[in-house]
Amino acid sequence: MSEAEERTIELLIGPQHPASGHMRLVARVDGDVVVELRPDIGYVHRTVEKLAEVKTYLQVVPLVERPALADTANHNLGYVLAVERLLGVEAPPRAQYLRTVLAEISRIHSHLYGLGILGIMLGSSTAFMWCFNDREPLIDLAQELTGARLTYSYMIPGGVRRDLPPGFAERAEKVFRYLERRLKDYERLYFRNPVVRARTEGVGVLTREDAVRLGVVGPNLRASGVAYDVREADPYEAYPDLDFHVVTREEGDCAARMWVRVDEIRESMRLVREALSKIPDGPILHERFSKAIPPKWREWMEEKRRVKIPAAMVSLRIPPGEALSRVEAARGELTFYLVSDGSPNPYRMRMVTPSFRNVVLFRHLIRDCRVADIPAIYGSLDYFPPEADR
Amino acid sequence: MRELAERVASELGGESGESPGFAWVRVPPEKMLEAARMIREAGLEHVKAVTAIDRPEEGEIEVVYHASSYEPGRRGVLALRTSVPRDDPRLPSLVGVWPSAEYMEREQWEMLGVVFEGHPRLERLLLPEDFEGVHPLRKDYEVRTA
Amino acid sequence: MMVMLDLLLDLLLSPWVFVPLVYPGLVSAFALLLFIIWAERKMAGKVQMRYGPLYVLKPLGGIIQLVVDRIRYLFQEPIVPEEADAAAFVLAPIALFTACLLPVVVIPVGPEFYAFRSDISLLAFLALSSLAPAFTVAVGWASSNKFSLIGGLREGYLALAYEVPLVVSALAGAALYGTMDLVEMAEAQSSVWGVCLNPLAALVFLLLVYMETSRFPFEISEAESEIVMGPFTEYSGILYGLCMGASYVKMYALSLLFTVMFLGAWHPLPPPTGTVLDPILPGAVVFAKALAVMLCGTLLRAVYQRYRIDQALKISWHTLTPLSLASLALSALVGVA
Numbered sequence: 001m002s003e004a005e006e007r008t009i010e011l012l013i014g015p016q017h018p019a020s021g022h023m024r025l026v027a028r029v030d031g032d033v034v035v036e037l038r039p040d041i042g043y044v045h046r047t048v049e050k051l052a053e054v055k056t057y058l059q060v061v062p063l064v065e066r067p068a069l070a071d072t073a074n075h076n077l078g079y080v081l082a083v084e085r086l087l088g089v090e091a092p093p094r095a096q097y098l099r100t101v102l103a104e105i106s107r108i109h110s111h112l113y114g115l116g117i118l119g120i121m122l123g124s125s126t127a128f129m130w131c132f133n134d135r136e137p138l139i140d141l142a143q144e145l146t147g148a149r150l151t152y153s154y155m156i157p158g159g160v161r162r163d164l165p166p167g168f169a170e171r172a173e174k175v176f177r178y179l180e181r182r183l184k185d186y187e188r189l190y191f192r193n194p195v196v197r198a199r200t201e202g203v204g205v206l207t208r209e210d211a212v213r214l215g216v217v218g219p220n221l222r223a224s225g226v227a228y229d230v231r232e233a234d235p236y237e238a239y240p241d242l243d244f245h246v247v248t249r250e251e252g253d254c255a256a257r258m259w260v261r262v263d264e265i266r267e268s269m270r271l272v273r274e275a276l277s278k279i280p281d282g283p284i285l286h287e288r289f290s291k292a293i294p295p296k297w298r299e300w301m302e303e304k305r306r307v308k309i310p311a312a313m314v315s316l317r318i319p320p321g322e323a324l325s326r327v328e329a330a331r332g333e334l335t336f337y338l339v340s341d342g343s344p345n346p347y348r349m350r351m352v353t354p355s356f357r358n359v360v361l362f363r364h365l366i367r368d369c370r371v372a373d374i375p376a377i378y379g380s381l382d383y384f385p386p387e388a389d390r
Numbered sequence: 391m392r393e394l395a396e397r398v399a400s401e402l403g404g405e406s407g408e409s410p411g412f413a414w415v416r417v418p419p420e421k422m423l424e425a426a427r428m429i430r431e432a433g434l435e436h437v438k439a440v441t442a443i444d445r446p447e448e449g450e451i452e453v454v455y456h457a458s459s460y461e462p463g464r465r466g467v468l469a470l471r472t473s474v475p476r477d478d479p480r481l482p483s484l485v486g487v488w489p490s491a492e493y494m495e496r497e498q499w500e501m502l503g504v505v506f507e508g509h510p511r512l513e514r515l516l517l518p519e520d521f522e523g524v525h526p527l528r529k530d531y532e533v534r535t536a
Numbered sequence: 537m538m539v540m541l542d543l544l545l546d547l548l549l550s551p552w553v554f555v556p557l558v559y560p561g562l563v564s565a566f567a568l569l570l571f572i573i574w575a576e577r578k579m580a581g582k583v584q585m586r587y588g589p590l591y592v593l594k595p596l597g598g599i600i601q602l603v604v605d606r607i608r609y610l611f612q613e614p615i616v617p618e619e620a621d622a623a624a625f626v627l628a629p630i631a632l633f634t635a636c637l638l639p640v641v642v643i644p645v646g647p648e649f650y651a652f653r654s655d656i657s658l659l660a661f662l663a664l665s666s667l668a669p670a671f672t673v674a675v676g677w678a679s680s681n682k683f684s685l686i687g688g689l690r691e692g693y694l695a696l697a698y699e700v701p702l703v704v705s706a707l708a709g710a711a712l713y714g715t716m717d718l719v720e721m722a723e724a725q726s727s728v729w730g731v732c733l734n735p736l737a738a739l740v741f742l743l744l745v746y747m748e749t750s751r752f753p754f755e756i757s758e759a760e761s762e763i764v765m766g767p768f769t770e771y772s773g774i775l776y777g778l779c780m781g782a783s784y785v786k787m788y789a790l791s792l793l794f795t796v797m798f799l800g801a802w803h804p805l806p807p808p809t810g811t812v813l814d815p816i817l818p819g820a821v822v823f824a825k826a827l828a829v830m831l832c833g834t835l836l837r838a839v840y841q842r843y844r845i846d847q848a849l850k851i852s853w854h855t856l857t858p859l860s861l862a863s864l865a866l867s868a869l870v871g872v873a
Contacts, residue, residue, distance in 0.1 A: 009682055017764060029686075032845060042516035047533075049501075050526060054533050085410035123752065123842030129584035195753045195841040212460055215436035215490025226460050233465040324411030324456060324467060326438070335438045337456065350441040352494065359493055371686070372762050372844040389516055 008035055011371075015043055019121050019375045022385040025362065032370050039362040041389055048390040052349035057083055057316045058309070062153045064336075064351060068387040069150060070113040073099075073106035073142075074329035076155045079351075081236060082336040083157040083316075085323035087288075093238075094282040095159040098145075100238040100275050102154055103327075104268040105142050108179075109135040110330035111219075111261040111268075111382075118258060118379035119190060122199050127190040134182050137175040144168060157313065159285035163305035169276045176269045183262070191262065200254035204365045204377035207252060216361060217354045218332025219260040220381055224252035230328035242274050254380035261382070289313050317344050329354055331382055355388035391466035398428050398470075412456060414469035419481055422472050426455070426487040434459045434468060437484075440494035442502040444476070446529045451479050451504055457488065474504065483509040501527035555651035559819055560640045560792055568788055568827075569781050570602040576834035577601075583838040606777060614773030617680065624678035629771065629778040632671035636786040639664040643792045644719045645819035646802060658716040661793055662703055668786060669695030672757065675779065676767035687766025690845050691757035694747070697852035701860040702744045708737040708860065709797040711867040718793075722801030729800035733870050737863035738798040740856055742829070745794060747852065749787035751833045753840040754848050787833060791826040799825045 013025040024040040048067060052060045064079045065072040077099055084090060091099070112131045119127025139149050144165055146152040154161055190196060206216070211224040221228060229246040231239045247263040249256035283290060285307050290298065292312040301308055318340040325336045332354025341347040358381055365377050391413040392406075399406035402425055404417035417425045434457040443452045454471040458464075474481055483506035485492050495506045496515050503525040506512065517526070524531050547553055555561055574589060578597065581588025589598035616622050642657040642664075644650035654660065669691055676688015710716045712734050713724040721730075731738040747754040758766035765771075768779040795801060802818030843851070 009686075011682055011686075019762065042514070042518070045516040045518075047526070050531075050533055082411075088410075119841070123755065124840070125580065126584050126838045127841075129586060133585050189839065193841060195843060198847055199841065199844060212435055213489055215438075215488075221460070228460040228465075233462075322409050324409070324439075324469075326411075326467075333438070335456065337439055337441050337454070339443055348441070348443045350439055352439040356493065356497075357490070360490075370844055370846060372842075375762055 013374065019378070021378075021383070022389075025366075025374065025378075027366075027371070027374065029371055032372075034366055034369055034371060034374065037362055037366040037374070039359055041359060041385065043389065044386045045389040046386070049349055049351060052346050052351075054345060056314065056344045057318065057346060058156065058314055060346065060349065061156060062151065064349075065151050065153060066386075067351075067353060067390045068110075068329065068331070068355075068384060070384060071106050071110035071330040072151050073102045073154065074327050075334060075353075076153065077103055077237070078325055078327040078329070078334045078336045079338075079349075080155045080157050081327065082323050082325035082338040083318070085325055086318050086321050086338060086340055087157065089158055089286050089288055091159045091237075091286055092283050093280045094163075095284045095286075096237045097275050097279040098160045098164065098284065099155050100242070101272055101279075102142065102145060102152065102160075103237070104272045104275070105138055105145075107330040108265050108268045109138040109142075111265050112138075114261055114331075114379075114382035115186075115190075115258065117382070118254075118376075121375035121379035122196060124190065124193075124196075127186070130182070130186065130190075134179060137178060141168075141172055141175055144171065156285075156307070156309065157316070158289045159283070159307065161284075161307045161309075163284055164279070172272060172276060176273065179265070179269065183265070186262075191258065197255065199372075199376050200258060200380065201251075203254045203369065203373050204380065205251070205253045206361065206365060210364065211252070214360050214364060215357055216332075217357050218328075218330075218382070219247075219257055219264065220358060220361065221332070222246065222248045223256035223260045225250045230326050230333050234326060236325075236327060238275055241278065242271055244271065254376055257380040257382075315344055317342060331355055331384060331387065332357065351390060353387045353390060355384045356390070358383055359388055391468045394429070394432055394468055398425050401428070409469075412467035412469050414454075414471055416471050416473075419472045419474050422470070422484065423482045423487070425470055426457075426484045429457055429468060429470060430487050433461060433464050435488070436460070436490040437488045437494065438467065440491050440498055442479075442498040442504045442527075444502055444528045445473075446476065448473075449476050450474060451476055451502060453481060453498070453504060455484065455488070455491065479504040480507060481505070482507050485509055501525055503528065551645075551649050552651045554816070555643070555645060555649070556641045559645060559816065560643050560788075560823070562637070564823070565637055565640070565785050565788055568830075569784055570600075570606070572784055572788075572827075572830055572834060573780075574599055574602045575831060576837060579831070579835050580838040583835075609774045609777035612773035612776075614771075614775050617770050619680040620770065621678045621680065624674055625770075626775065628671050628674040628678050629775045629782070632668060632675060633778045633782045633785065635664070635667040635671055636782045636789065638667070639789045640792060642718060643789075643796060643822075644722060644801075645816060645822065647719070647723065647805075647818065649816060649819070650719060653717065653719055655715065655717045657718045658706060658710055658721075658793075658797075661718075661789075662706055665786070665789060666695075666699055668782070669699075672767055679767065679770040681770055683763040683765075684767045684769050687757050687763050687769070690763075691767065693845065693849060694754075694756060694852075697849045698744050698747045698856075701740060701852060701856045702748065704857070704860040705737045705741045705744065705863050706793075706797070708734060708863040708867040709741065711864060711871055712737070714871060718796050722796050722803075725800040726803050729803075730798035731800075734798075734863060734867050736859060736866055738794075740860045740863055741794060741798065744852075744856060745787065745790040745829075746833050746836065747848070748790065749783045749833070751787070752836045753843045755837075755842055756845050756848055787830055788826070791829040791833075792822065794829055795822050795825040799829075 008028045008030045011027040011029050013020045022044040026038045028035040064075050112135045116128045116131030146154040206224045208225045211221050227246045227248050292310040297308045320341050322339045335352040337350040339348040395406035395413040395415040399415045402417050402421045406415045437457050439456045441454045450473040452473045456467050456469050458467045499512050578588040589601035592598050592601050592604050639661045641651050642661050672691040673688040676684045713721045802821045
């Protein structure tokens with residue numbers, strides 16, 4: 001026992017490490033082989049659930065966006081859906097389509113972020129720079145729609161805050177054509193690069209049974225052959241009207257997870273094109289709130305195609321009840337469980353983020369592999385520490 | 391999911407109901423393990439959320455497990471809930487039934503103090519090592535807001 | 537006064553002072569270091585759709601960025617950790633840099649211009665260049681840091697893996713001309729370059745040069761996303777500058793050897809200009825060719841990712857060693873014919 005203990009070194013791939021993110025990985029290493037790995041999370045815990053209990057329902061909207069900085073629209077959407085279910089309202093159809101458009105744009109640039117992180121962990125600064133550079137056109141699109149680059153706070157209970165600017169569909173089309181051309185370059189330099197294939201194929205294999213048993217979510221789950229996507233299992237917003245296909249792969253290794261994300265980028269582009277072509281006319285805020293706005297402001301709203309948040313929403317009081325909402329964020333299934341008690345603050349907000357459900361994969365996958373596989377598997381899981389720690 | 395909830399409730403002497411987004415069944419704490427096994431055998435193999443809700447005026451903490459399945463046809467959510475007394479919150483850990491509950495139970499122990507008996511590792515997860523004081527998500531832990 | 541100046545100039549321009557000191561020795565190695573790292577960052581920047589170093593001396597594209605960096609290193613405090621072996625910590629990088637630079641003394645600059653000539657100068661080069669990995673392992677050990685230890689050990693494994701095929705393919709090149717004297721090898725390529733006679737040896741040698749000097753995809757001992765900076769994790773200040781420069785200087789020495797052996801050295805000879813620089817002009821040709829080889833190597837950073845160490849070792853032992861033995865056989869055939 002003591003001889004085996006001496007043989008292994010404990011490597012602290014700690015918070016101060018170029019490739020650890022905001023977390024610590026405590027690895028037991030025997031030569032070049034990793035014997036076990038324990039993730040030590042919690043370095044970016046920002047007490048989102050506790051803060052939600054002291055803020056009003058509307059103030060929680062920017063709060064829940066902040067954990068997952070690369071994919072804020074879907075978190076926003078999950079929370080707003082939970083509030084709407086508590087209230088028993090549904091956003092008007094035009095607002096639903098706008099929410100879908102923003103959610104899919106957010107998903108694309110979150111996947112590009114994940115692919116860039118995988119690239120830099122494998123050692124390719126080119127992939128990293130290209131991925132982050134190619135997020136910019138998408139962020140510009142989002143800025144045109146919402147006014148902010150990353151933390152949009154676009155969706156409010158009952159609708160959205162702004163309407164579609166004129167010419168948006170054409171600009172979106174230009175961006176998507178650019179992205180499709182770039183994806184071809186990526187395939188030659190990054191995805192089908194023999195070095196990347198040697199580093200990711202057969203590495204960190206997650207079997208289908210383990211994925212289901214451990215409750216893994218997102219592209220990590222779909223890369224192991226489980227065709228589960230909340231947009232298909234429990235459709236919300238405009239997804240029932242759109243022609244949506246679930247992307248899966250069978251191998252369950254790092255390469256499969258990477259390819260699932262690439263295919264989902266293409267799928268999201270298709271969804272946005274379809275949504276923009278089918279978007280119906282109508283109001284963007286539910287009448288329960290819009291009729292609480294004085295008429296003078298309502299005319300301004302019509303003219304500017306923006307929403308003036310009424311006092312009824314700012315000091316929203318929801319009668320006692322509870323609701324569950326789930327959305328498919330870019331990294332997986334995001335669950336909101338909201339309990340209200342009649343006061344202007346939520347009584348309990350439970351937010352289970354996809355990265356938190358994927359933490360168990362660190363311990364499970366990074367075993368009997370080599371030290372160099374730690375960043376490869378970490379990058380392929382698209383784990384986002386602030387999202388997991390909330 | 392509503393039928394499953396009603397079946398479990400009738401067999402174990404609890405109550406069932408429905409809320410927006412899920413159906414639920416409430417059982418006493420000692421029946422939790424059995425109820426979880428029944429739900430697991432019905433095919434719901436993973437847990438989406440483990441929530442502990444502090445209710446100081448009733449003197450109890452409510453623990454809710456939201457379970458579901460990845461298989462088509464069973465993708466609704468069923469919540470298994472119970473209430474434990476606030477000054478001695480003990481509950482059998484359901485990690486043996488649902489391995490996906492491990493990290494979430496650990497987080498709820500850390501934040502609210504609910505002891506899950508039989509959990510493989512009830513240690514600090516998110517809070518810093520030098521954090522002292524009562525479990526932070528309880529209602530008597532005040533957060534100063536500006 | 538004039539006589540003394542003349543004497544000094546004569547001394548400076550005599551081969552056995554000029555070669556180690558100015559070209560291809562110390563001064564040109566440093567000048568190259570300043571240029572090649574800037575070129576690498578600039579080229580990588582161009583590929584990655586960004587500018588690269590641009591801040592310093594903007595009209596010239598930030599070309600003196602490295603000069604500024606070196607000055608900064610000189611002024612930085614070199615921190616020696618408490619638990620590190622202080623003597624080894626300070627001396628090992630210096631020894632590493634020296635060992636990487638030392639082999640250039642055998643490189644001939646022109647048909648008549650060389651520091652010394654011997655019939656085993658190729659062997660001398662290979663022997664001197666194999667000193668360097670030992671000092672890298674010493675650097676890794678001296679830091680008393682687990683990441684440095686792992687990096688140093690990786691370099692040790694890799695050194696064994698690339699030295700064997702390197703020596704074999706270098707000997708294949710020597711067998712091509714029937715001599716191990718670098719000057720004779722250069723002269724023998726007056727009509728046709730070595731790379732045309734035995735492309736296999738040239739290719740294998742080039743790949744091993746990239747492997748030895750930590751060019752992507754073989755940048756394994758300093759793999760940043762796994763072991764912070766490998767053996768050089770704890771270094772700061774001028775010692776860090778020496779560590780980082782060592783691998784580029786090694787690439788310089790090996791590229792010069794590659795040029796002399798396979799790329800025709802100073803052929804085609806530039807026409808004599810009748811000045812005092814005449815004996816050194818062939819050296820400019822050698823330098824240009826070596827620079828091309830080095831720029832190729834640094835461009836690989838923008839294209840490839842990093843191999844795992846077991847994959848790199850497998851490539852070396854399973855692919856490159858048999859290929860180098862095959863190139864030896866090829867040389868024997870070509871030499872006979």
